[in-house]
Amino acid sequence: MNxxxxxxxxxxxxxxxxxxxxxxxxxxxxxxxxFAKALSDNSAxxxxxxxxxxxxxxxxxYEFILTKSMFLTCFRNSLFITIIGTLLSLFCTVTTAxxxxxxxxxxxxxxxxxxxxxxxxxxxIIPGYMLMKSLNLLDTLWSVIxxxxxxxxxxxxxxTFMEGLPESVEESAKIDGAGDIRILVxxxxxxxxxxxxxxxxxxxxxxxxxxxxxxxxxxxxDLKPLQQYIYEMINSANNINNxxxxxxxxxxxxxxxxxxxxxxxxxxxIIVYPFLQKYFVQGMTLGSVKG
Amino acid sequence: MKxxxxxxxxxxxxxxxxxxxxxxxxxxxxxxxxxxxxxxLVIFKFLPLIGLTMAFKDFQILLGNNILDSIFxxxxxxxxxxxxxxxxxxxxxxxxxxxxxxxxxxxxxxxxPIILAILLNEVKNRAFKKTVQTVVYLPYFLSxxxxxxxxxxxxxxxGVLNNLLSQFGFEKVNFFTDKELFRPLLIISAGWKDTGWDxxxxxxxxxxxxxxxxxxxxxxxxxxxxxxxxxxxxGILPVIxxxxxxxxxxxxxxxxxxxxxMYNPAVYDVADIIDTYIYRKGLGxxxxxxxxxxxxxxxxxxxxxxxxxxxxxRKSTGKGIW
Numbered sequence: 001m002n003x004x005x006x007x008x009x010x011x012x013x014x015x016x017x018x019x020x021x022x023x024x025x026x027x028x029x030x031x032x033x034x035f036a037k038a039l040s041d042n043s044a045x046x047x048x049x050x051x052x053x054x055x056x057x058x059x060x061x062y063e064f065i066l067t068k069s070m071f072l073t074c075f076r077n078s079l080f081i082t083i084i085g086t087l088l089s090l091f092c093t094v095t096t097a098x099x100x101x102x103x104x105x106x107x108x109x110x111x112x113x114x115x116x117x118x119x120x121x122x123x124x125i126i127p128g129y130m131l132m133k134s135l136n137l138l139d140t141l142w143s144v145i146x147x148x149x150x151x152x153x154x155x156x157x158x159x160t161f162m163e164g165l166p167e168s169v170e171e172s173a174k175i176d177g178a179g180d181i182r183i184l185v186x187x188x189x190x191x192x193x194x195x196x197x198x199x200x201x202x203x204x205x206x207x208x209x210x211x212x213x214x215x216x217x218x219x220x221x222d223l224k225p226l227q228q229y230i231y232e233m234i235n236s237a238n239n240i241n242n243x244x245x246x247x248x249x250x251x252x253x254x255x256x257x258x259x260x261x262x263x264x265x266x267x268x269x270i271i272v273y274p275f276l277q278k279y280f281v282q283g284m285t286l287g288s289v290k291g
Numbered sequence: 292m293k294x295x296x297x298x299x300x301x302x303x304x305x306x307x308x309x310x311x312x313x314x315x316x317x318x319x320x321x322x323x324x325x326x327x328x329x330x331x332l333v334i335f336k337f338l339p340l341i342g343l344t345m346a347f348k349d350f351q352i353l354l355g356n357n358i359l360d361s362i363f364x365x366x367x368x369x370x371x372x373x374x375x376x377x378x379x380x381x382x383x384x385x386x387x388x389x390x391x392x393x394x395x396x397x398x399x400x401x402x403x404p405i406i407l408a409i410l411l412n413e414v415k416n417r418a419f420k421k422t423v424q425t426v427v428y429l430p431y432f433l434s435x436x437x438x439x440x441x442x443x444x445x446x447x448x449x450g451v452l453n454n455l456l457s458q459f460g461f462e463k464v465n466f467f468t469d470k471e472l473f474r475p476l477l478i479i480s481a482g483w484k485d486t487g488w489d490x491x492x493x494x495x496x497x498x499x500x501x502x503x504x505x506x507x508x509x510x511x512x513x514x515x516x517x518x519x520x521x522x523x524x525x526g527i528l529p530v531i532x533x534x535x536x537x538x539x540x541x542x543x544x545x546x547x548x549x550x551x552x553m554y555n556p557a558v559y560d561v562a563d564i565i566d567t568y569i570y571r572k573g574l575g576x577x578x579x580x581x582x583x584x585x586x587x588x589x590x591x592x593x594x595x596x597x598x599x600x601x602x603x604x605r606k607s608t609g610k611g612i613w
Binding site: 008009012013016017019020021023024026027028030031033034037046048050051091092093095096098099100102105106111114115116118119120121122123124125126127128129130131133134135146147149150155156179180181184205208209210211212215216227228230231234255258259261262265266269270273274277280281 | 314318320321322323324325327328329331332334335336337338339340341342343345357358359362407410411413414419422423424425426427428429430432433434435436437439440441442443444445449451453454458483487491514515516547548551552566569570573574579582583586587589590593594597598613
């Protein structure tokens with residue numbers, strides 16, 4: 001009896017490990033392929049010889065996107081959007097979440113309701129566009145930052161976290177006569193660092209990955225963020241070879257350049273992700289469902 | 292008696308207003324803190340609602356000195372635009388596509404993270420478990436443009452898959468322009484991106500199950516499958532029901548960013564959803580009133596669906612998204 005169970009368990013364990021390894025490979029192999037392609041020789045890319053290892057190792061594709069294309073300009077735009085956007089968003093989110101985490105705050109329900117309504121009811125693509133147009137924000141980087149200033153979901157996550165902080169920590173500061181802002185800055189903020197890190201990452205990913213707003217609001221080539229640049233590059237494979245020598249054109253291929261651009265766009269996320277995974281997961285379990 | 296009550300009312304009223312002044316004095320900073328967020332909320336979330344009046348007007352952008360003026364000056368047309376939408380063939384087609392893609396995604400993708408979480412939970416080797424988790428969460432953090440790029444490199448006309456097919460003498464399959472294959476492509480890429488991440492919530496639910504139940508089951512001689520079937524699944528059933536109800540609430544959300552990034556004119560028939568249609572008609576062809584009206588229709592239905600599903604979920608499981 002006992003023996004039978006252990007055999008069964010062994011088989012289950014092995015099957016499970018095989019299935020999970022397969023799933024893990026499925027998640028990662030597309031990257032490895034694109035990574036290999038980006039480093040491969042033009043002729044190998046065109047003839048489809050590249051699978052998971054670079055064929056005819058060379059850096060021409062990267063050289064091209066870094067020197068001969070708008071990649072760096074767009075990269076800078078994305079960096080600006082992500083850094084400035086995340087900082088501003090964090091500021092607004094924390095300053096909103098703290099007052100709303102206080103049960104005794106008069107008007108709390110009303111304000112919370114405003115944010116929940118904003119989360120559930122979308123004004124629509126056209127009114128959003130008209131707004132940007134009337135505010136003269138079209139063709140500015142602000143047009144893709146402002147709509148995400150306070151993501152209600154993120155604000156509610158921070159609020160829930162702050163509600164869990166013990167009221168007693170504020171008592172001594174209150175006796176000293178500290179105002180609410182000073183309590184927030186000197187006591188609540190340091191204690192909320194885990195949730196701020198999590199939400200900061202969510203904002204950063206949202207800003208870095210966003211492309212639909214840019215498609216609607218930004219048409220100047222030198223203001224486009226990276227995602228839009230890549231999107232256009234994939235959809236019009238032929239527009240890469242302006243002002244290049246024949247020699248250079250032999251070295252690179254549309255497929256290889258696309259691959260290099262995809263990798264370069266994803267690299268910032270792939271680099272920081274393993275270190276910050278903890279915070280991401282924390283945020284998911286913290287905020288997804290309210291009891 | 293009567294006058295006494297009145298007197299105490301006056302006193303209490305007076306003390307209430309005094310209390311309120313004291314409250315404001317102590318906590319005006321709280322309201323100050325709310326200001327930056329509210330400014331953005333009002334400008335970027337509530338101001339566009341004025342624009343919704345375009346749905347009931349024949350909006351002409353050049354009528355006034357600025358957009359707002361044009362909105363005011365444009366003539367009211369009542370429900371004409373809605374009538375035009377509801378009687379058009381396009382509307383039926385895009386509504387159908389939205390629902391079909393959404394339902395396909397629920398049917399094929401909803402069970403996957405549950406299965407993944409159960410399998411991951413059975414792994415005892417911590418390093419292996421952690422590695423698999425790290426790897427499967429990763430795609431969630433990629434933009435749809437990058438996912439499009441990855442899948443295009445894999446399954447596009449010159450992609451690795453087609454190279455293999457032609458090497459073995461088969462005909463090339465173009466997933467991105469084939470009407471039969473584009474929806475499966477949407478489902479597969481959405482599953483690739485989100486399955487790992489979505490499993491987190493079920494992992495958390497499994498962790499909450501009392502381990503004594505498993506110990507008792509082992510004593511009773513239950514094998515792994517029986518344990519999963521009789522303990523794990525019933526244990527996370529409330530969370531499964533909750534997630535399913537909420538997912539159904541978002542049924543009009545067929546994956547706008549994904550489709551917007553991946554589709555092309557060859558597959559409009561099967562992939563054009565309400566949002567992409569609004570974008571092309573409303574902004575591309577500048578039929579602003581139509582875009583606004585269809586958007587309003589979409590938003591109102593979505594709002595009703597989500598709030599009712601949240602209500603149902605609160606009633607049945609005690610949990611909701613707010």
